[in-house]
Amino acid sequence: MKLLGTLGILSIGLVLLTIWLLPGSFSAKGTPSDLEVTLARFARHWATPSAFRDANNPIPVEPKILADALHHFADHCANCHGNDGSGKTPMGPNFYPPVPDLRDPMIQAMSDGELFYVIHYGVRFTGMPAWGNGEPEKDTESWKLVHFIRRLPHITPEEVRMMKTMNPSTQAERDEQEALDRFLAGEDFEPAAGHHH
Ligand code: HEC
Structure with missing residues (x-):
């Protein structure tokens, strides 16, 4: 169970990393995509x-x-x-x-x-x-x-x-x-x- 949770968080991290590594993605302009918002909220909920x-x-x-x-x-x-x-x-x-x-x-x-x-x-x-x-x-x-x-x-x-x-x-x-x-x-x-x- 614990392993599954860890793997879950790791794969969320991987998706976020992919989004963030796209060119220009460290700019503060624009709005986060729904996917990024959902994943980041989910990760934060479990990281609290x-x-x-x-x-x-x-x-x-x-x-x-x-x-x-x-x-x-x-x-x-x-x-x-x-x-x-x-x-x-x-x-x-x-x-x-x-x-x-x-x-x-x-x-x-x-x-x-x-x-x-x-x-x-x-x-x-x-x-x-x-x-x-x-x-x-x-x-x-x-x-x-x-x-x-x-x-x-x-x-x-x-x-x-x-x-x-x-x-x-x-x-x-x-x-x-x-x-x-x-x-x-x-x-x-x-x-x-x-x-x-
Ligand atoms: C310098 C600007 C700034 C100030 C000052 C500030 N906040 Fe925020 N706050 C933000 C930003 C930007 C976010 C969005 C962060 C995010 O989406 O995770 C946020 C998000 C939040 C959230 C929502 C968190 C979430 O999960 O989305 C709460 C609650 C909050 N702030 C409360 C406060 C309170 C209470 C204070 C005063 C003591 C305060 N903030 C002062 C910029 C600020």
């Missing part, structure tokens, strides 16, 4: 340690917890995933594979433990970063985010509006704010060439 796959979310679902997670998502995840989880962000579609719609049944079908594992360890060869760093508080944060991902298919326009106020601002917006603050504080504007002091 079963202790994680079957783990239950240790954090209770409470309004306070969901509010925390909403804030955290708006701050750390929304620039790629969008406040509503749709993945429709300026960057989202340019990853290979593209940022998925987290409301999609395919994602919602993942177990809590699998979602935790993705958030905590990231996904190799994709744009999805790892967020865990071994501190227990980070574990808690990741489990809270799992609750929030479950909430995304039912997110309300009011929640999305609130999240917009929590999104990190861009460098340009911060520069503009700083210039405005200085102007209001009665300081002169720096010349456009900008020397720093």
Whole structure:
């Protein structure tokens, strides 16, 4: 049985390798084929340690917890995933594979433990970063985010509006704010060439 599983994973690996060795296939342009998506998901499902796959979310679902997670998502995840989880962000579609719609049944079908594992360890060869760093508080944060991902298919326009106020601002917006603050504080504007002091 164990041998069959190993052979299965090896043959999936062989097919993926063949797809990846085709000319141009290390570019991040384009969309993965259905075959590549299915095989990669299947391989990842089995590559997730079963202790994680079957783990239950240790954090209770409470309004306070969901509010925390909403804030955290708006701050750390929304620039790629969008406040509503749709993945429709300026960057989202340019990853290979593209940022998925987290409301999609395919994602919602993942177990809590699998979602935790993705958030905590990231996904190799994709744009999805790892967020865990071994501190227990980070574990808690990741489990809270799992609750929030479950909430995304039912997110309300009011929640999305609130999240917009929590999104990190861009460098340009911060520069503009700083210039405005200085102007209001009665300081002169720096010349456009900008020397720093
Ligand atoms: C730099 C961009 C970026 C950021 C920031 C980011 N993600 Fe992702 N995320 C991705 C990409 C790209 C994928 C697609 C990976 C894949 O298809 O396997 C992804 C996939 C996922 C998935 C689905 C995994 C799967 O099996 O398809 C979940 C869940 C997820 N991200 C949660 C989060 C959470 C929660 C955060 C914030 C803590 C976050 N992401 C921050 C880029 C990002």
